[in-house]
Amino acid sequence: MTHSVNSDLDLMLSRVIKAPRELIWRAWTDRANFEQWWVPAPAKCRVVDMELRPGGSFVTQISENGADFMPHLSACFLDIDDGKRIVFTNALVGGWRPAEHPFMTAIITLQDHPMGTEYLAHVMHRNQADRSMHEELGFYDGWGTVAEQLATLVEGRDDGRPTSSEVTG
């Protein structure tokens, strides 16, 4: 990793996923795969934009009833290191334009691990207040839940139910 972590401003979630990096990368970068795990079930996700390049638009929607979709994430990809790292921020929208409601930058890193892949989400905020708010809004529960859904998908478990003992973050 070439980036540094500031524990006063950042939130981190890591877990080991028992699948090769390539599978996790595909689950992140293939729209149909991504929609299966990006929001906590039973809510549904729809990918509006996923332009996997620096400056590319990254927009998702969420639906509680599977029919009516609302805005979820409106962000901009900043860096794509194929198979290894994805950086995006909602401080910008597609084309690098400043966003109306900036809040966080996320660096998603995949690293080889003896049991599969270490999945790391490093989320940066502008100040301690935003970090605290994000934690109180349920960062660990929310990002933990969807990381578990991602693991369930790529580990080939078909029960579709999270096994909470595997959440390490």
Added chain:
Amino acid sequence: MTHSVNSDLDLMLSRVIKAPRELIWRAWTDRANFEQWWVPAPAKCRVVDMELRPGGSFVTQISENGADFMPHLSACFLDIDDGKRIVFTNALVGGWRPAEHPFMTAIITLQDHPMGTEYLAHVMHRNQADRSMHEELGFYDGWGTVAEQLATLVEGRDDGRPTSSEVTG
């Protein structure tokens, strides 16, 4: 150019500089050169950070009296296309962290021109209010003045005084 312009949200400044792209690129990317033109004279500029890579910190200071330096720009480079394009934003700081006071993203483009180089500054805002404020704060005068200072430097004119007739933006 691969980016699009939204005239409701963006401000543009362009001018022809009678020098090759390489010279202008050097004046942009060499700290000592850059400090000579980045703020309107007689104010002085100091480069604190100029990490020319995506995610790199870009911080400058300004001094009215040449002794006491104050914050000027605190930004993050987003894309560096060698010799051709520089993208930075103050919606982020170094390492892509969200900034406390986001306002603009700038795309600086150098294009070959029969008379030398077309210098284009495309500045994007989140909404019309920010665009209007930037215009009222003197965008054309400010960015025009320093583009003229840049031209004076790379065109080898040693009078150091802007020739306003050459400002085309």
